[in-house]
Amino acid sequence: MKIGVLALQGDFIEHIRMLEGLDVQGAEVRLPDDMEGLDGLIIPGGESTTIGKLAASYHLIDPIRRLAATKPIWGTCAGAIFLAKTIQVRQALLGLMDITVKPNAFGRQVDSFEINLDVPALKILGNGQSYPFHAIFIRAPLIVSVNGDVEVLTTLPDGRIVAARQRNLLVTSFHPELTGDDRFHRYFLGLGR
Secondary structure, three states, rough: EEEEEEEOOOOOHHHHHHHHHHHOEEEEEHHHHHHOOOEEEOOOEEEEEEHHHHHHHHHHHHHHHHHHHOEEEEEEOOOHHHHHHOOOOOOOOOOOOOEEEOOOOOOOOHHHHEEEEEHHHHHHHOOOOOOEEEEOOOOOOOOEEEEOOOOEEEEOOOOOOOEEEHHHHHHHHOOOHHHOHHHHHHHHHHHHO
């Protein structure tokens, strides 16, 4: 299995390390030719407006949209913003997932936080045991609403949505790649099987 990680900006190296820990080939994607032979794509956290501008400049928007027709794509933090159909600011979007996202919903860098979340979809990956996923939020977006067949995977204790799935598309407002817990990466890999 070969999973691309959009390597224009942000924490792409951390995702590649997580994939390698699962014996999956991680490939840095910077140009359309880098997408050849991929079994999926991760769009990492970073600065969503920068990622959008660079993806447009390097002609990656259409190739990513074509890949999404048949392969899984996961957006973490800024990647979740980039995948959304609607956001509450103006910038380049893939417009693939039927969600509305509010960037930097929790405030500035100093307002970043960590919390344990219940994620029922990960239960099967925990040997049948349900234990919390330690989520790291850094200038995180919020999934304001989901539409159509989008499934909410987890929320904060107050009910705000921070992870969702629509068929082969996955978004998390937080950064699973910054933890030692590979369950979200394994869950993503399972979307392609």
